[in-house]
Amino acid sequence: xxxxxxxxxxxxxxxxxxxxxxxxxxxxxxxxxxxxxxxxxxxxxxxxxxxxxxxxxxxxxxxxxxxxxxxxxxxxxxxxxxxxxxxxxxxxxxxxxxxxxxxxxxxxxxxxxxxxxxxxxxxxxxxxxxxxxxxxxxxxxxxxxxxxxxxxxxxxxxxxxxxxxxxxxxxxxxxxxxxxxxxxxxxxxxxxxxxxxxxxxxxxxxxxxxxxxxxxxxxxxxxxxxxxxxxxxxxxxxxxxxxxxxxxxxxxxxxxxxxxxxxxxxxxxxxxxxxxxxxxxxxxxxxxxxxxxxxxxxxxxxxxxxxxxxxxxxxxxxxxxxxxxxxxxxxxxxxxxxxxxxxxxxxxxxxxxxxxxxxxxxxxxxxxxxxxxxxxxxxxxxxxxxxxxxxxxxxxxxxxxxxxxxxxxxxxxxxxxxxxxxxxx
Numbered sequence: 102x103x104x105x106x107x108x109x110x111x112x113x114x115x116x117x118x119x120x121x122x123x124x125x126x127x128x129x130x131x132x133x134x135x136x137x138x139x140x141x142x143x144x145x146x147x148x149x150x151x152x153x154x155x156x157x158x159x160x161x162x163x164x165x166x167x168x169x170x171x172x173x174x175x176x177x178x179x180x181x182x183x184x185x186x187x188x189x190x191x192x193x194x195x196x197x198x199x200x201x202x203x204x205x206x207x208x209x210x211x212x213x214x215x216x217x218x219x220x221x222x223x224x225x226x227x228x229x230x231x232x233x234x235x236x237x238x239x240x241x242x243x244x245x246x247x248x249x250x251x252x253x254x255x256x257x258x259x260x261x262x263x264x265x266x267x268x269x270x271x272x273x274x275x276x277x278x279x280x281x282x283x284x285x286x287x288x289x290x291x292x293x294x295x296x297x298x299x300x301x302x303x304x305x306x307x308x309x310x311x312x313x314x315x316x317x318x319x320x321x322x323x324x325x326x327x328x329x330x331x332x333x334x335x336x337x338x339x340x341x342x343x344x345x346x347x348x349x350x351x352x353x354x355x356x357x358x359x360x361x362x363x364x365x366x367x368x369x370x371x372x373x374x375x376x377x378x379x380x381x382x383x384x385x386x387x388x389x390x391x392x393x394x395x396x397x398x399x400x401x402x403x404x405x406x407x408x409x410x411x412x413x414x415x416x417x418x419x420x421x422x423x424x425x426x427x428x429x430x431x432x433x434x435x436x437x438x439x440x441x442x443x444x445x446x447x448x449x450x451x452x453x454x455x456x457x458x459x460x461x462x463x464x465x466x467x468x469x470x471x472x473x474x475x476x477x478x479x480x481x482x483x484x485x486x487x488x489x490x491x492x493x494x495x496x497x498x499x500x501x502x503x504x505x506x507x508x509x510x511x512x513x514x515x516x517x518x519x520x521x522x523x524x525x526x
Contacts, residue, residue, distance in 0.1 A: 128159030134169055146177035157186075164194035171200065175207055183207045191223075195520055198228035199244070205251060218258035221251040223519040259290060259515070266511040267504060274500035282504040285309045289512075301455045304472035306433035306524040307509065312496040316455030316475075318438060318468045322495045325404055326466040329442055332400055333464035337444045339394040340418055340486060343378050349390075350376040350420060367426045369480065374422035381406075381414040383525055397488070407437040407491050410510045412525055414491055418444070421485040426478040429453075432471030433524045435494060436505045440468040442488040447481035461487065470494075 123132050133156035140149040153170035160166065167190030174183035187204040191197055201224030208217035225248070228234040234248050263286055271279055287293040288308050297303070299314040320326060329336075343349060353375045354365060366375050379387050380394070380401055391398035407413035412433075419441075421427070432439070441452070443461035452459045455473035469475065479485040493502055516523045 128155065130156045130160050130163060130166060133159075134166060137169065137173065141173055141176060146173050149173040150177050150179070150182075162193060164190045164197060164200075166190075167193070168197060168200040168203070171203055171207070175203065180207050180211050184211070195223075196227055196231070198224045198231070198233065201227060202244070202247060202251060205254075206247065209254070214258070215262075218255065218262070219515070219519045222255050222259070222515075223521060225251060225255060226519065226521045256290070260292075262515060263290070263508060263511060266507050270500065270504050270507065274503075278498065278500040279504055281309065281311050282501055282508070284311070285505075286508065299455070299473075301473050302435065302470070303431055303474075304434050305431055307436065307505075307512075308472075309434070309436045309494070309497065309501075309505070312435065312494060314435075314470075316457050316469055316473045317459065318470070318495075320466065320468075323440070323466070323468060323492070326440070326468075329400060329404070330464050330466055332396070333442065333444065336394075336397045336400065336442070336488060339397050340378075340444055340488075343394065343418060344420075344484070344486075347376075350378055353377040353417075353419065365428050365430055367428060368422075369424040369426070372422075374420075374425055375427060376420040376422070378418040378420070380416040382417070383415065384409060384411050384413055401490060404490065405492055407493050409437075409506050411513050411523075412509060413437060416490045417488070419487050419489045421450070421477065421479040423479060423482045423484065426480075427476055429474045429476045431474055434509075435470055435472045436497060436502075437491045438468050438494050439471045440466050440490050440492060442466050442490075443486075444488055445484065445486040447479070447483040447485060449480040450478065450485045452477045461485075468492075 123129060123136065126132070133152045137149040137152040137156070140146070140152065150170065150173045153166060153173055156163070156166045157170055167186045171183045171187035171190060174180075174186060184204065184207045187200050187207065190200050191204060194200070201220055205217045205220035205224060208220055225234060228248075232239060234240050234244075237245055240248050267279065267282065267286070270282075276283075284293065285307065288295050288310065295303075295308045296310075297308065297314050301316070302314050368374070378390060380391055380398055381387065401414075401416050406416065441461065443463045443465065446461045446463050450461060452461065452467065452469075452475065454469045454471070454475040459467055459469075461467065497505070513523045
């Protein structure tokens, strides 16, 4: 009968039937939620809270009840209680972006500025990931002012947070030495437009402005490559020992989604396979792998690799099986460059960066900016292997490298706190 009232658009009748239902079944969650919502509409937040507390007691892991309870507690002036309920609800259902928004509002009113910033940022990102809150057209009218406020709060809060990260470096190196870093941060925060001199360049995460924009970098910029190339035979010998036990390789793409893998790797044969033997992955050193290939590891340790917490270095044997094509994609930042040392290169294998094809030559390094669209293929019937490593873009100064390191670490920390992914790769 209550549902009939709802279907007829008669909330008063529906409330009457739900109230009768509660006389028979006091813990019916749907009835408690509906009657509580009616009390809240009438301005009786205290009765609404009481009914929702009863619903929570009957079914303590219902995220919708907790969201509604948090809203009612806010209306009743119980901000600490609202924070507790909304935190429980969003932990159960992280996709509930309106609940996250309300959590941010409650925390802001309590004066907990950083926690409010985290909640607001998580709310807006969760909503936009679902195609919501991109503008007034896809924001519910009743939420538009709150969403605009949250976005403004985020803009000011993140600016202040990351300014604090850079301030010690400004004191150490001088503000003028960090001018390009300041521009980099402004672009990341959306305060300035990203305008690379080459339109083919589009990093997924962090763009560092005012450095040369080029798909491939000349060899003379990297004098350390000579020592690496001179040891090609030594590295290849350790590689062959690894290939003799292929069970130690792992897929380069760490994803549980077959679709994600299919979007990046394709095969003209029976099975696409892009495998890896990592020495470092997102900054983590694989000690057992390094111990197994000690000469390769020692050579890598002597190189000016990028060290950025949870991001770099990334060093590995990259194993591309016959018929495999790594489809066009882009990297995360132009603050670092990618170098390949080709170890085993059959015919009909190549790399394309920014539309320019490079044919690998065994023992001869090639360095490129992977924020340009790039792809690679092995159209032969044999396995292709290159040693991959990343190094700092040589056009960054010592001060700029230190700033990027600290800034990326702080961005990662904040995003993790907000349950927002930071692009890696």
